[in-house]
Amino acid sequence: MxxxxxxxxxxxxxxxxxxxxxxxxxxxxxxxxxxxxxxxxxxxxxxxxxxxxxxxxxxxxxxxxxxxxxxxxxxxxxxxxxxxxxxxxxxxxxxxxxxxxxxxxxxxxxxxxxxxxxxxxxxxxxSRFFPVYLKAREIMDSGGIGDVKLVTACFGFPKGEEPRMKERSQAGGSLLDLGFYPIQFANFVFKGEEPEDVTVSGHLTNEEVDETVSIILKYSGNRMATLVCCMSSLLANEAYVYGTKGTLKIPSFWSPQELVAPDKTHKFPLPPPGKPINYFNATGFRFEAMEVRRCLQEGLKESPLMTHAMSLQIAGILDRARKVVGVVYDQDKE
Amino acid sequence: MxxxxxxxxxxxxxxxxxxxxxxxxxxxxxxxxxxxxxxxxxxxxxxxxxxxxxxxxxxxxxxxxxxxxxxxxxxxxxxxxxxxxxxxxxxxxxxxxxxxxxxxxxxxxxxxxxxxxxxxxxxxxxSRFFPVYLKAREIMDSGGIGDVKLVTACFGFPKGEEPRMKERSQAGGSLLDLGFYPIQFANFVFKGEEPEDVTVSGHLTNEEVDETVSIILKYSGNRMATLVCCMSSLLANEAYVYGTKGTLKIPSFWSPQELVAPDKTHKFPLPPPGKPINYFNATGFRFEAMEVRRCLQEGLKESPLMTHAMSLQIAGILDRARKVVGVVYDQDKE
Missing domain, CATH: 3.40.50.720 (NAD(P)-binding Rossmann-like Domain)
Structure with missing residues (x-):
């Protein structure tokens, strides 16, 4: 090939x-x-x-x-x-x-x-293409944690002073940069299902972008997700999937090497980078690149693991959350 | 004495x-x-x-x-x-x-x-009288984690089948039994301050009591708490206090023996019980008993660590949360 x-x-x-x-x-x-x-x-x-x-x-x-x-x-x-x-x-x-x-x-x-x-x-x-996510999917689909009842995920880094995070003209704020991750995690667990209800609370910085935001999503069948993002503090940055029979815990869930499952901790070590990197676990971008190549080879127009509908679903939640906390970008006005 | x-x-x-x-x-x-x-x-x-x-x-x-x-x-x-x-x-x-x-x-x-x-x-x-809480208070008050920005706490056990949890006539549901703990934790960290905003989402069991509830509290000065309770799954049952300079993590925060602080993990082991116990870390009730004795000896009518105002503040949040999720007890109708 x-x-x-x-x-x-x-x-x-x-x-x-x-x-x-x-x-x-x-x-x-x-x-x-x-x-x-x-x-x-x-x-x-x-x-x-x-x-x-x-x-x-x-x-x-x-x-x-x-x-x-x-x-x-x-x-x-x-x-x-x-x-x-x-x-x-x-x-x-x-x-x-x-x-x-x-x-x-x-x-x-x-x-x-x-x-x-x-x-x-x-x-x-x-995140979506890391082996941890594929393993988590396999465990959930095989009933390994019973019925999924609740997802929790928080993501926060003290990045509030970075210009691209701070400035509204750059579409700054915590939601688009950080909040995206817990939201995509819920979207992953619930396979892109549209929540029945989106409940949001948060507050703004002096520059009127969102600093900390919590989002509660209600899904069909009495399932929920509680998500937090924050750009003023380093959070635990873990995701949990709670089922009726057990729990999946994913430390560093945006680029994980480890899945704590009921049976054991599954480890998927990343290859070391050949040059200095800026972001944690950055060689994990390889899985996304592999997926793009696979899709192109198979003539797919979108990835079944990260569909257009999923992207739109996440974007919709981000919109709703930003609206509740009161952040309006120039792009929203057009 | x-x-x-x-x-x-x-x-x-x-x-x-x-x-x-x-x-x-x-x-x-x-x-x-x-x-x-x-x-x-x-x-x-x-x-x-x-x-x-x-x-x-x-x-x-x-x-x-x-x-x-x-x-x-x-x-x-x-x-x-x-x-x-x-x-x-x-x-x-x-x-x-x-x-x-x-x-x-x-x-x-x-x-x-x-x-x-x-x-x-x-x-x-x-919970309020465990040495872990006193140490956490000391660290927060001395600026050991900078400015407190966010509290997260979740509390859940699969207790939904117990009659006193299940039945509305017994004021069942997760909030009063389990949700109380994360709420009291936020109340502890923020010293009984009334939240500026209480945002709630949750769902009911078939018996119309609350099964899983998430509560977002907004406090003055851009501070927040995100809390979850659940009676269908065992949750991580940890509390976090996130500051601008560091984090406090309290595993088993309802009856903790350990405080993970930026400098080190502070350990406060409990005495072993002399007879079989039903609940985790139950000998920790000793601290509450000691506080009662102290208050009585000093002629206090309420404990400064768990004031009447704090109790009312917690009860108010529980009321609001139950109302949003739609649980009404007979006592609420009187």
Whole structure:
């Protein structure tokens, strides 16, 4: 099989991680052929660090290349909608970092375009493809914890002073960056089911973005999820799935190496990174990349593990939560 | 100093625990002089097991004794208000098991009566007096975790099939029995402060009592608590206090022996029970008993660690939560 030839949008921190994760996979399966940034200089610097053949100073140049099988979009999330649109218009399959959009409206448009064009598109919910998640699914589906009754997950880091977290003009706040993870976890456990009820409470920073938010989701059949995100404190960052017969605990559930199940603790160690990384367990991006390659090879337009409907469901909850806590972005006004 | 002479209301499981905990304290400080139950037979049986001099087949007989310094009320919670009222009317200081009442109205009446009579009254929130809580208070007050931003606590046991949990006529459901604990924990951390906002979601069993409930409390100064109780699954049953500079983790926070603080894990082992116990860490009731004795000796009418106002604040949240999930007891209709 031919290698999947990746083009990178953005030469920032997250692109760095994704590249280092790709480097843990066979080179005849994944290659990065080009990187584009808003400045040619930073694209060239990134290309040099990572031995990428071509560097561009605009995303449009990348979109024009005809030897790219998949575009990885690692830009700031306010750019996800316009850049994804550009790439889909150019016929490129897209893996777009989470959150795929600033709100549901953007998400619907992006997914609508992908469907219209018949092009593969996936939101980069990397957590979803870790072996821990696959094992958890297997245990839940086989009744290993009885009937699932409750999910709890919290995610918080003291990131409130980072400009992209702090500023409303950058669609800052804790929900889109951090809250996304517990929400996607509930979405994972309940297989994308739409909650019957979404209850939210939270508060804003002085800059009027959300600092701490709690979300209670009620699902059919008396099942619930209680989720928290916070950008002022480091939280325990664990997820639990409570069943009538047992519990699954996933430490570091956004990029886990371990699943504490009733029978035993299942361990799935990650490969070490070949270069310095910025984020915890970043080589775990490899699983998401493997899924993209699999989908492209099989001609799928979306991943069954992270469907368009799931992305829209998560975006909808984020919208509702932001509305309750009172955060309005410019994008929401359009 | 003379020993504190206790009279017990109820010869049930919780009275058993309280007696065994008293037995871990010096006998010249705590003595149980009488036990009353609804049946003389069970009072006598309890008295025999625990070497208690006198047994009565009615609570009124106990109320009439003049050698009792404090009454411990360990009956089912629907009986707390009438029995506490009887004992206060008879001039007896009262330690009443949690929840002190089925609703705020009852709680206000009970506390009103204690104040009117000028008699010591305390709700038996045993957790509050464990050394772990005192140490946590010390660390929080000295800034050891920076500014407190978020409390999380969950409490759940699969008790849904127990008649007293299951039946609405017995004021069953998870909130009063289990939810009380995370709520009292938030009340402890935030020193009885009234939340600015109480947000609740939950669902009912077929018998129309609350099975799982999540409560989000918003406090002044951008501080929050996210609490969960559940009677269908065993939860992690841990409490966290997240500050801007560190975290306190309290495993088994309803009766803890351990406090995980930023500097180290503080351990406060409990004395072993002298007889078989029903509940986890039950000898920890000793701390609550010590507090009652201290308050009586100092002539206090309420404990500064578990004030009447704190009891009313907790009862108010329980009322609001039950109302949202739609549980109405007969007592609420009066």
């Amino acid at each position: 031919a290698p999947t030839r990746w083009g990178f949008v953005s030469a920032g921190r997250i692109s760095n991680e994704f590249k280092i994760a790709l480097d843990t996979l066979p080179q005849d399966e994944h290659q990065v052929v080009a990187v584009a940034a808003r400045s040619l200089e930073s694209a060239q610097k990134f290309a040099k660090t990572h031995d990428i053949p071509r560097a561009y100073g605009s995303y449009a140049e990348l979109a024009a290349q005809d030897d790219i099988d998949a575009v990885y979009i690692g830009s700031i999330h306010t750019q996800h909608a316009p850049v994804t649109t550009m790439m889909l218009q150019a016929g490129k399959p897209v893996l777009c970092e989470k959150p795929m959009a600033v709100n549901s409206r953007e998400a619907r448009q992006m997914i609508g375009l992908a469907k219209e064009k018949g092009i593969f598109f996936m939101e980069g919910v990397w | 003379a020993p504190t002479r206790w009279g017990f209301v109820s010869a049930g499981r919780i009275s058993n625990e309280f007696k065994i905990a008293l037995d871990t304290l010096p006998q010249d400080e705590h003595q149980v002089v009488a036990v009353a139950a609804r049946s003389l037979e069970s009072a006598q049986k309890f008295a025999k097991t625990h070497d208690i001099p006198r047994a009565y087949g009615s609570y009124a007989e106990l109320a009439a004794q003049d050698d009792i310094d404090a009454v411990y009320i360990g009956s089912i919670h629907t009986q707390h208000a009438p029995v506490t009222t009887m004992m206060l009317q008879a001039g007896k200081p009262v330690l009443c098991e949690k929840p002190m009442a089925v609703n705020s109205r009852e709680a206000r009446q009970m506390i009103g009566l204690a104040k009117e009579k000028g008699i010591f009254f305390m709700e038996g929130v045993w």
